[in-house]
Amino acid sequence: MTSTDGAGSALRWILLSTAVAGILGYVIQVAASRLLDGSSYVSFSVMWSTVYLCVAAMSGVQQEVARAARPSRDHTPSTVLRSFTLSAIAVVIIVALGVAAWLAATTLPLPFVGLGAVLSIAFVGYLVNAVLSGVLYGLRLWRGVALITALDAVLRIILLAAAFASGAHPLWLGLGIAFPFGLSFALAWTVLRPGVVGRFALDVGFAKLSRNVLSTVGAAACSGVMISGLPLLIGATSAKVPASAVGALLMAINLTRAPIVVPVVAMQSYLISAVFRDRDSVSTRRLFGLLGVAIAIMAALSAMAYFVGPWLIELISAGSFEIDPPVIAIVVFSAGLVALMCVTGPALVARRGHVANVLGWGVAAALTVACLLLPVDFTTRVLTALTVPAIGGLAAHVIALLGRGRNAPSHSSGALPV
Structure with missing residues (x-):
């Protein structure tokens, strides 16, 4: 063992x-x-x-x-x-x-x-x-x-x-x-x-460890707002919306985010210790190449959801809920964006970019709440809250990764005896 x-x-x-x-x-x-x-x-x-x-x-x-x-x-x-x-x-x-x-x-x-x-x-x-x-x-x-x-x-x-x-x-x-x-x-x-x-x-010593933990806990709390806390926020800001409309979107979010986002969330510590820590920084070309591949996979999953998702929602709910194909396609794509943030965040933490990590998640969480309060119809409001914040947070992470790639020295794999 x-x-x-x-x-x-x-x-x-x-x-x-x-x-x-x-x-x-x-x-x-x-x-x-x-x-x-x-x-x-x-x-x-x-x-x-x-x-x-x-x-x-x-x-x-x-x-x-x-x-x-x-x-x-x-x-x-x-x-x-x-x-x-x-x-x-x-x-x-x-x-x-x-x-x-x-x-x-x-x-x-x-x-x-x-x-x-x-x-x-x-x-x-x-x-x-x-x-x-x-x-x-x-x-x-x-x-x-x-x-x-x-x-x-x-x-x-x-x-x-x-x-x-x-x-x-x-x-x-x-x-x-x-x-x-x-x-x-x-x-x-x-x-x-x-x-x-x-x-x-x-x-790191006690003070630095404590500061770093405050930032990673803050980032994790913000990610919780966008993942486990999202149904609560949607319900709290949609009191006057018919239950069937709220239920259909919540069901789509829960069914798609569980298999796409939750496994990546569970792997974050592994990504930090085994994938990103003590590695040379990723070049701009390689980073955008990886993002391109991920977005292509997300697009393929969204297309699949477009054709299969409405039928699946109706089947599982025994006809209680219905959802339009474009809506569930966007829900799936947004889940992929959040999953990508769960990869870029550990990449930043592994390179000691704790402030950039919590900033990206903080921006995304704040935008999520703000978008859910927009004076537009329910579906538009929720789809905006699913996509725009994740894009903003992911952009903040990617910009920080590119900056650290240009400026950060290579890291030694040795530990400091503290």
Whole structure:
């Protein structure tokens, strides 16, 4: 479990564990909708969404640790990472209690103490998991990454299956969501510890690591607005639009973004540590060539969606929703644009372009909200919010990559002992 693998084997391990986690997550969602009564399902859904929106933001911790951690044999255990993790734990507990207070006062009929405990367990558990996973990515211990990902998903479905079967209180359902993060860390650590302790160093100190994490977390939070948070924003800005129109577009977005965007999101730490880190900068010609190939593939998928998408939407919804061919084609193309940002962002982080990365995502997130508030018809407004922000954010990333390609010196693969 402590040996590294080649690039092909790495991809297989990571994609397999990501697929397992994704499938088990879908199973949980289907089971919850069928086995829980109305109020319990609402509470479960809100807690699930809250936990995973915050988890999406904290994935920025994993990205920066993956960039900063370098192999260093028989090195003194990193006090920088330990200090950072303890400080971050204090921060996420404060955030968890704040979110719990807001949910208890506005959304969930649950006691603040219990809700605060659930969210604190979830956030702290994911944080330590993200730090360990980041180190494993940095050391390219792909089987360890796969172990943590699969363990987390398997433990969650076991705990929630027991909670569903026993008709547990919503707070116990919340603990079923929260506990697997920390439990998977503890179990994996017993196996992975010998290959990690004293085997890595960070190339930044505490202050720089903290600043970099703030930028990657900010970028991840902005990407969450454009991915997992998009249905919420569309629903919140479309109260007067017929439910059939909103439902059809949301269904198209969810069905297309899951297979196109989610796998790329899951691969970002891999891209940072195995593809972009310590590589020479990409030339202008090569960068635009790669973008051209990606856009050609996106155009082909959009054409396929034009002809097949409306039929598929009608089939899956049993005739409840209908969508025009050009609309679903644009939805698919926009998903490809977001996926491209999930590649250019890691490229910038790997080259220490943290400010440019968060700037690109910030521009895209702000434009998304602004476009959804435009005084135009619903379909035009949503399609504009899907495409224009992603184009703007992608352009910001590409310009920054070109600038760093001209100015950045070549990077050494060695780690600085901090």
